[in-house]
Amino acid sequence: MSKTKVFIDGEAGTTGLRIYERLENRNDIDLLKIASELRKEVSERAKMLNAADFVFLCLPDDAAREAVSLIDNPDVKVIDASTAHRINPDWIYGFPELSPEHEQKIRCSKRVAVPGCYASGFIALIYPLVSSGLLNVDESISCFGISGYSGAGKLFIREYESQKRNPELNSARLYALSQTHKHQPEMRAVCGLKYEPMFNPVIDDYYNGLILSVPLQPRSLKNKITADEIKSLYKEQYQKGRVKFVNGDNVSFLAANALANTDDMELYVFGNDERILLTARFDNLGKGASGAAVQCFDIMKS
DSSP: OOOEEEEEETTTSHHHHHHHHHHTTOTTEEEEOOOGGGTTOHHHHHHHHHHOSEEEEOSOHHHHHHHHHTOOOTTOEEEEOSSTTTTOTTSEEOOGGGOHHHHHHHHHOSEEEOOOHHHHHHHHHHHHHHHTTSSOTTOOOEEEEEEEGGGGOHHHHHHHHOTTOOGGGGSOEEOOTTSOOTTHHHHHHHHTOSSOOEEEEEEESSSSOEEEEEEEOGGGSSSOOOHHHHHHHHHHHOSSSSEEEOOOTTOSOOOTTTTTTSOOEEEEEEEOSSSEEEEEEEOTTIIIIIHHHHHHHHHHHO
16 A cells, blocks of 8 residues: 655754654555755755655745645645644644534544644634623633743743743743734634634743643623533543543642643633633643644544
């Protein structure tokens, strides 16, 4: 049986390297390589992009759009890990656990956009509530997330791992203070919300792992949702795939890096019917990036 030809455009980046590591020892795949000195040569990239059965794009947004424009082979399937196509209606959103329909669309598509890391946790928590009618689309929602520094890319990784780094990097740091984080449009669009959520992300001094929480106060919501209703919904929704509901009744602390180096996501419902805290925990480089990309690849390839 012939091997599936795969080209990773942006292999040298954090996400690209992780995808390469997941695929390099598989005997069903032939990884196409481009010489390092030719990575920025448009003609060489175009040759690889059109020779592959599957292309992973691990690039800045503009470069990802350029890569797609270079593909004229109608049989090439593209999995984009950038922000460029996540809310593009011509692309399928790569989160198979959201519904059987989502998984089937991924399976049949030639263009799949991989979810953003923070967005993955938010959408896993909120999409079922909206699609089931438990949460109205016009509610004002906020969320807080904290991630390891690997999610910020190679330049930030070098800063954090430098022996002469700024002492401020020793602590957690708020960012995206202007409320224009690149994941917010995706959070709104995929969940079908009327408004983008108020989002408070934090980068901290550990390599990988992410935790995100959404607080709900039922007294301020149009529907008087209960914690038990949400737990039951998550149990029913996430029976297969990488996302699992976990009973957190005996949990006192939840470490953000506990699922580092895995492709799993855990969902928790804490609090009570007055104050409910929805929480997702996963690896920003796993289910939040390269792991999700390879998961989509395996579905599309099957």
